[in-house]
Amino acid sequence: TPLGRVVYPASGVAVLDGSRADCALGSDPDAVQPGVFGPSRMPVLRDAPYAVNSNDSAWLTNAERPLTGYERVFGTLATPRSLRTRGGIEDVAGMAARGRLTVADLQRQQFANRVPAAGLAAADVAAACPSVLPAEPEACRALAAWDGTMDSDSRGALLFDRFWRKFTGSVPVAQQWKVPFSAADPVRTPRGVDTGTAGFAKALADAVAELRAAGIAPAAPLREHQFVVRGGERIPVSGGTESLGVWNKTEAVWNAAGGGYVEVAHGTSHVQAVGWDGGRCPVARTLLTYSQSSNPASAHFADQTRLYAGERWVTSRFCERDILRSPALKVVRVRED
Template identity: 70%
Template sequence: AWLANADRPLTGYERIFGTVGTQHSLRTRGAIEDVAAMAERGGLTVKDLQHQQFANRVPAGVLAADAAARACAALPGGTATGSDGKAVDVTEACGALKAWDHSMDTDSRGALLFDRFWRKLIRAVPGAQLWKVPFSAADPVRTPNTLNTDAPGFAGALADSVAELRAAGIALDAELGANQVVVRGGQRIPVPGGTELLGVWNKIEPVWNATAGGYSEVRTGSSHVQAVGWDGSRCPVARTLLTYSQSSDPNSAHFADQTRLFSREKWVTSRFCEKDILSSPALKVVRVHE
């Protein structure tokens, strides 16, 4: 509740409704930034909401990827020592991090490398040492910031992530969708989005399985998604998506149809008014009588 409007924070309410002046997650911070940007543009439409859902922007990447790439390039001899004590050549990783587009789209190259690196980094480096600029309640959306690449654990996390991907036979600049997938009917369906730890709004929590080629199956995350608004008529404009599809029966036509739509960041047009229903190309009328 405190940051429902970051420009005018709410205070003075009972603590049972939430804390005031405390640090929030990268996902919360990223969402506030995105909503504020939409509000500033004005004229919000359903298409804006659709774009927001699948922007797949990575706040952690925006804050840290470039600094990580520079620190990587500055490592003596282009090597870093992993947690097993072995030296790892990370020169290729420097370029992959620098070229990454800071998103978790299925065609984003370097996204998987940063994802694996970030998970290891925040486990290795205490939160108080992760950033050079600490959290400030006076600037809660933009702090903390500036990655502390001198922190013990930075180089090790980089080395471990590079070694992990190489051991799995995955290129450091591989497209995310080649390795973050769900399997339906024996087919691998690429899945966009990323973990909440990265701050991605389109939350996806997959299971890492190196022997299966990276991430396999999505444990939790975006499920029922909707963008709804009005355009001046009496009928709502609605786009929806059930990411795991409508049927658990592998023989059903609806076993993976909306999962494939999700993979391509497409939507289902929901029809509420009679004229919209009658205009549907998929309309099938069944008359029931005694």
């Protein structure tokens, strides 16, 4: 349809005319059922040292072996990737290069809370801050001292988060970076935040003013303002937004009238780190961040949320010998009289 010709290249949404026979669903010879694509026309990656995807196109599932030749419905080709995709590729490719990946490596990655946006912009933002905000030395010191993570104890993370949302939300992408996107270098571009672009100074000033108005110090630790509530208890959680590129995704909600961030809305949910140690039983560590029960009266209402906040894991037991070794094992035999 005319509408489909516009939206399909841009979004991958196909708009068809159901009254026309030529818009009927097709079928590939190797499809598992009529009306769907067959494997030969899907993006497929085999025998690669790593594969990673952060809710993005299949194109850069492995940056050294970009996937091409697939239909637009599966995603775009040669277009800018999200910071979360770029950060994930850097981290996973780095782990693959070191080799001998373990479950413990995956556990550390989950809570690394590295901010890819910080690697691209934090130093430049901190350097520009004194000239942009000469009356806010405290804020500039917080940015300069920030460790570039969204850990619960990070100071300066909250200020950078607020700035980054304003900067990327108000400044056109083409004006944000000194080095534009290149399909030949998609993980490292765009880069070099343009601190001289129109809107940079305003975004930084507005972020500081916003925190001040909410009574929040620029160097306040993240744990005081990024949290979930269980049974009236505030439980601080780490992680950051998609726009920051943080692997451990956490979407906090800003409410200026409510005094800053209110309870986290969504983000990391079910997490698992699974591998094998050469035996037939998997080594598995899991987390259900929102806990096992939605009943406030249950002992499991906040159990794994607290584990998540403390960056601790559940040992999942699959094989009989592992189950029998569990200190929490309780055997109940049921029989019918």
